[in-house]
Amino acid sequence: MTAKPTTRIVRVLEDNLIFLSLIGIVAFFGFASDRFLSLTTLSTLLNQLPALTVLAIGMTLVLISGAIDLSVGSVLALCAGVIGGCMTLFGMPLPLAACFGVLAGALAGFANGSLGAFLRLPIFIVTLGMLEVARGLAYIVTDSQTVYLGAKVQSFAVPISGIGVSASFLTALALVVAFEYSLQSTVFGRQIVAVGSNQRAAEVSGIDPKRVRCTVLVISGALAGLGGLMNASYLGSADPNAGVGMELSAIAAAVIGGTSLMGGRGSVVGAFIGVLIVSVLQIGLAQIGITEPTKRVITGAVIILAVILDRWRVG
Amino acid sequence: MTPSATPANAAEPGNRERRPPAIAATGICKSYATEVLRNVDLRIAPGTIHGLVGENGAGKSTLAKIMVGLEQSDAGSLSLAGAPYQPRSAAESLKAGVALCAQELSLIDDLSIADNLLLPTSSAQARIRRKAADERALQALALVGLAHASPATRVGRLSLAEKQLVELARALATGASLLVLDEPTSALTVPQSQRLHEVLREQANAGVAVIYISHRLGDVLDLCDQISVLRDGEVRLTRPSGELSEAALIREMAGVDADFEASERGPVAAMPVHLSVHDLRTAALPHPISFECRRGEILGIAGLAGSGRTELLRAIFGLDKRLGGAVRLDVGGTSVELKGTKQAIRCGVGLVAEDRASEGVFQDQGLAFNVTVAGLRRIANRTGRLIRSREASAVAGLVRELRVKSDGIHQPMRTLSGGNQQKAMLGRWLHCDAQLLLLDEPTRGVDVAAKLAIHEELVRLRDAGRSIVAVSSELDELASLCDRIIVLSNRKLVREFQRSELCQEDVLAAAFSEYA
Numbered sequence: 001m002t003a004k005p006t007t008r009i010v011r012v013l014e015d016n017l018i019f020l021s022l023i024g025i026v027a028f029f030g031f032a033s034d035r036f037l038s039l040t041t042l043s044t045l046l047n048q049l050p051a052l053t054v055l056a057i058g059m060t061l062v063l064i065s066g067a068i069d070l071s072v073g074s075v076l077a078l079c080a081g082v083i084g085g086c087m088t089l090f091g092m093p094l095p096l097a098a099c100f101g102v103l104a105g106a107l108a109g110f111a112n113g114s115l116g117a118f119l120r121l122p123i124f125i126v127t128l129g130m131l132e133v134a135r136g137l138a139y140i141v142t143d144s145q146t147v148y149l150g151a152k153v154q155s156f157a158v159p160i161s162g163i164g165v166s167a168s169f170l171t172a173l174a175l176v177v178a179f180e181y182s183l184q185s186t187v188f189g190r191q192i193v194a195v196g197s198n199q200r201a202a203e204v205s206g207i208d209p210k211r212v213r214c215t216v217l218v219i220s221g222a223l224a225g226l227g228g229l230m231n232a233s234y235l236g237s238a239d240p241n242a243g244v245g246m247e248l249s250a251i252a253a254a255v256i257g258g259t260s261l262m263g264g265r266g267s268v269v270g271a272f273i274g275v276l277i278v279s280v281l282q283i284g285l286a287q288i289g290i291t292e293p294t295k296r297v298i299t300g301a302v303i304i305l306a307v308i309l310d311r312w313r314v315g
Numbered sequence: 316m317t318p319s320a321t322p323a324n325a326a327e328p329g330n331r332e333r334r335p336p337a338i339a340a341t342g343i344c345k346s347y348a349t350e351v352l353r354n355v356d357l358r359i360a361p362g363t364i365h366g367l368v369g370e371n372g373a374g375k376s377t378l379a380k381i382m383v384g385l386e387q388s389d390a391g392s393l394s395l396a397g398a399p400y401q402p403r404s405a406a407e408s409l410k411a412g413v414a415l416c417a418q419e420l421s422l423i424d425d426l427s428i429a430d431n432l433l434l435p436t437s438s439a440q441a442r443i444r445r446k447a448a449d450e451r452a453l454q455a456l457a458l459v460g461l462a463h464a465s466p467a468t469r470v471g472r473l474s475l476a477e478k479q480l481v482e483l484a485r486a487l488a489t490g491a492s493l494l495v496l497d498e499p500t501s502a503l504t505v506p507q508s509q510r511l512h513e514v515l516r517e518q519a520n521a522g523v524a525v526i527y528i529s530h531r532l533g534d535v536l537d538l539c540d541q542i543s544v545l546r547d548g549e550v551r552l553t554r555p556s557g558e559l560s561e562a563a564l565i566r567e568m569a570g571v572d573a574d575f576e577a578s579e580r581g582p583v584a585a586m587p588v589h590l591s592v593h594d595l596r597t598a599a600l601p602h603p604i605s606f607e608c609r610r611g612e613i614l615g616i617a618g619l620a621g622s623g624r625t626e627l628l629r630a631i632f633g634l635d636k637r638l639g640g641a642v643r644l645d646v647g648g649t650s651v652e653l654k655g656t657k658q659a660i661r662c663g664v665g666l667v668a669e670d671r672a673s674e675g676v677f678q679d680q681g682l683a684f685n686v687t688v689a690g691l692r693r694i695a696n697r698t699g700r701l702i703r704s705r706e707a708s709a710v711a712g713l714v715r716e717l718r719v720k721s722d723g724i725h726q727p728m729r730t731l732s733g734g735n736q737q738k739a740m741l742g743r744w745l746h747c748d749a750q751l752l753l754l755d756e757p758t759r760g761v762d763v764a765a766k767l768a769i770h771e772e773l774v775r776l777r778d779a780g781r782s783i784v785a786v787s788s789e790l791d792e793l794a795s796l797c798d799r800i801i802v803l804s805n806r807k808l809v810r811e812f813q814r815s816e817l818c819q820e821d822v823l824a825a826a827f828s829e830y831a
Contacts, residue, residue: 187691187699197677205689206660
């Protein structure tokens with residue numbers, strides 16, 4: 001069973017296609033702009049990432065289980081609002097307020113999960129409804145104002161001296177590793193893949209698809225809550241308009257990272273590389289002077305290209 | 316409703332012989348994983364009703380599908396009214412004047428009756444003329460005795476019997492010169508099917524040729540001019556129905572030459588009862604069912620497709636909601652009532668589903684994933700972390716034991732042969748150390764060698780003290796494996812056979828008994 005060396009190289013290239021694409025994109029911008037390969041760019045990039053990264057982690061799990069969560073962008077704003085409210089109205093310290101934020105996200109996820117799984121409503125519609133509900137609630141809890149929080153929350157997003165990255169980014173990175181590990185190497189990870197891969201076969205194997213999907217949606221909601229904290233600390237305020245359209249970026253990142261919208265296949269690390277690709281494109285295209293409309297055209301095309309490449313790779 | 320054939324000539328019996336057959340099949344062969352049709356020759360004269368009977372899996376439905384272009388034959392040819400005929404799709408066969416009324420209903424629930432009737436023709440018309448469509452629907456519905464139904468009714472609101480009649484009305488409304496009906500009366504009451512038979516007779520008198528596939532032998536004998544018996548993919552006999560009887564058909568379907576192999580097993584009567592099913596009822600099984608399976612016994616369940624065999628296994632395993640009765644399992648000496656799937660698995664029960672692709676394997680995942688998925692706790696530590704080495708050794712052990720041929724334990728399931736997939740399904744439950752195996756068609760779609768290997772494995776498991784309840788459409792398989800057979804007919808448990816009193820004809824007769 002010794003493969004020819006050339007085919008083996010092709011295999012390795014295929015398996016790491018996303019990562020190689022990322023390197024290719026970085027190299028391209030490196031040549032196209034003399035400012036791109038700099039510490040400033042890197043620092044800007046890394047500190048923008050955390051919120052999208054945690055949303056993409058949740059989205060990846062949800063997609064692998066065969067569901068979808070369109071509400072995460074709005075839930076992020078709602079949770080940022082809850083954190084802002086807890087701190088300004090009740091004078092809570094940041095850690096306690098953050099707990100309430102994450103809890104609010106988990107509750108939104110639980111609402112999604114229980115309506116979708118146990119009342120058997122289409123999860124696409126349920127989370128589309130939650131997208132509106134959570135956005136509305138975000139306006140209500142912030143009284144439609146951006147709640148200024150200032151230095152109290154920014155400590156989480158400010159780069160730690162000596163390392164150059166923020167606690168926020170390190171948290172996101174740790175979560176990527178933790179969730180990739182759970183997906184690959186725990187009973188629960190296997191159950192998620194099983195439910196998304198063949199729901200009826202999972203049922204015959206004693207796995208309850210409703211419970212698994214509901215749990216995954218709760219995780220997605222809680223991560224969106226954490227995203228709210230990350231967003232608020234990056235901005236220094238709780239903005240009810242935060243995260244508009246972010247659910248689509250999260251889906252795009254997951255898909256670029258090789259997650260199947262049909263369920264049963266995907267990777268959290270892949271989604272993280274997807275987040276990097278989307279973010280590098282944003283920053284790089286801006287630096288070489290591409291206008292916003294053109295940027296959107298290119299980003300969209302990249303998403304479609306990624307799916308084409310993935311289809312070709314999986315066959 | 317006038318068929319394209321010239322009705323005046325066709326109605327006269329004398330003319331039938333001189334005209335080319337409405338459809339002629341010559342040397343048709345078809346294989347999937349196994350051979351389904353072997354050198355099938357069939358000629359059907361215009362204006363006749365031709366019955367096609369045989370056991371489950373004899374190849375009737377496949378032959379029907381080939382005739383209407385839903386499947387392509389591997390070898391052989393078809394001709395339609397003397398001209399070569401090679402349909403590649405149902406649309407092509409419709410254009411040639413051949414319509415199928417399939418066993419699985421092909422109506423669309425969300426559309427009205429009138430719109431469903433338009434489906435076969437709508438590609439030809441750009442715009443639907445509502446009034447004409449409704450009139451056409453009314454005519455067609457009147458033909459099948461559904462005159463009371465409004466053409467605007469959504470098909471989803473109809474009963475199963477009504478849907479079957481609409482499906483028929485649709486086939487009739489295409490004005491085909493050849494109608495292929497696969498189990499058209501399975502959901503109909505006696506008056507409804509009589510009505511249907513009258514319609515078919517009228518159609519035949521007008522020159523339409525009809526192929527009528529059914530399990531209801533009495534119906535077939537009454538209605539058809541000619542009857543062909545299919546067995547193991549071959550036409551065993553074609554004769555005018557006047558020369559045949561129900562007993563003769565059953566004998567021909569069972570195959571007089573097929574001998575039962577004796578299975579070497581001591582008496583199991585002394586063994587404790589392992590599974591006890593008492594007055595079990597579900598929505599799909601309205602008549603209470605009771606039976607027992609002893610430890611170390613292989614209990615066979617025989618019956619025709621749709622007789623409730625699959626539903627019985629699903630109900631025992633807790634996959635379908637029960638309406639009454641109880642299922643009790645002996646677990647290490649104490650009797651436990653089984654309530655749900657998860658609990659059943661914990662108590663040592665496993666189910667291998669009939670439809671491997673949709674309820675068995677995870678095609679995109681690896682062999683190891685597929686084998687361990689029902690017993691993940693066995694390869695994990697207490698916190699739920701999977702231990703790779705434990706997984707590898709457990710899977711490798713089972714792969715060796717069951718002789719699954721694979722390139723390593725992570726080979727994607729979709730690249731394994733049917734036989735190896737099926738062995739992996741058994742392995743899934745052996746991994747959980749299941750003591751009672753519920754097997755639905757354990758050797759469907761596997762080749763002969765794998766079938767033998769699976770049979771040997773099942774006997775080995777039985778001798779090791781595990782119990783097996785096996786559903787099979789193949790009487791030979793049940794006969795060679797089982798210590799005892801119960802027979803379901805039309806969702807009722809009708810008979811029980813000890814191995815010593817097994818007779819293939821009696822089993823078949825019992826299986827047909829409730830379809831009077």
